[in-house]
């Protein structure tokens with residue numbers, strides 16, 4: 001018989017009911033939620049273990065849809081001096097000077113911070129390829145996107161062979177838990193050659209369920225490159241390749257469309273610069289968009305057009321990006337930053353961007369991001385206020401403003417963390 005566990009909490013934010021459940025329980029069997037309801041309605045069975053979380057608000061574990069664990073140790077070390085491209089070059093320089101051991105330390109620290117702050121699903125872009133093994137050990141639900149780029153390198157096929165070799169080494173050792181997936185992330189539309197895009201795409205044709213993510217439409221410099229063939233990125237490209245020509249597309253999203261990449265793409269990260277046609281394409285191909293409020297503020301990117309994505313029905317998830325351009329891996333902080341920049345959006349909707357709506361953006365809307373029978377048992381707890389507010393928006397606001405570690409966390413029915421106090 002699969003073990004059952006009943007969690008009691010002062011309130012549960014299920015994310016599919018408008019009102020929170022007070023004095024509530026969630027019954028878990030194995031990896032999944034079996035039942036959710038009011039405490040008085042739970043029928044006791046001798047085989048059910050009980051854990052009373054006391055004055056806790058229980059909610060779905062938070063989703064960080066975009067992160068670079070490799071660069072956790074770069075917090076505060078790469079200030080913005082001379083624009084986005086200059087910053088990118090300095091991060092690349094630091095990456096080349098980092099040893100595998102340093103990367104492992106950085107990743108482990110990032111995992112620890114993520115767990116503390118209530119992240120239960122983490123989508124990581126892997127530059128060093130070291131995060132796969134460490135995420136596997138962590139128990140976090142995660143997807144590792146092995147990064148592919150060949151900017152300034154002459155032989156795409158040789159680059160691709162090296163990538164495949166490194167992926168094989170990184171993923172060679174079983175077991176392969178169901179909580180961990182891996183896929184590819186061609187870095188950006190301007191740092192990956194057409195040939196390399198084609199080679200990654202061909203690989204995906206053999207593995208249809210492999211997830212993909214691309215940084216796209218992030219900066220003004222990228223926009224200028226596609227719109228006019230000018231600016232800092234265009235200059236760097238012509239330095240590396242005198243035969244360089246302006247891309248044959250008006251926008252980065254339309255460039256990916258011409259390459260035939262949109263049907264293969266799951267997550268478009270950033271999308272700060274998009275036009276109406278781009279929105280149409282993203283919606284048509286059911287691509288989720290990831291917005292990173294902390295990193296967005298660090299660079300001062302053009303305003304993220306949240307209302308338009310919403311109008312088009314394109315699901316948006318939040319992410320932290322790396323600590324080279326952000327201060328914290330807390331998704332609570334990302335929600336607060338989003339709320340500050342978008343004061344018209346209600347707290348419960350802000351919370352959806354790290355829970356149910358985020359799960360939709362990841363294509364996991366039917367299994368993650370809600371406390372609901374049949375859903376995976378990924379849950380966190382934060383301390384409840386002494387008096388529960390009657391207005392659910394006030395309670396959502398309380399949750400968003402939680403600071404410090406969470407008081408409970410669980411992934412796939414397994415408890416990961418219980419911090420005292």
Ligand SMILES: [Zn+2]
Nearest residue numbers: 068215321322
């Ligand atoms: Zn990123």
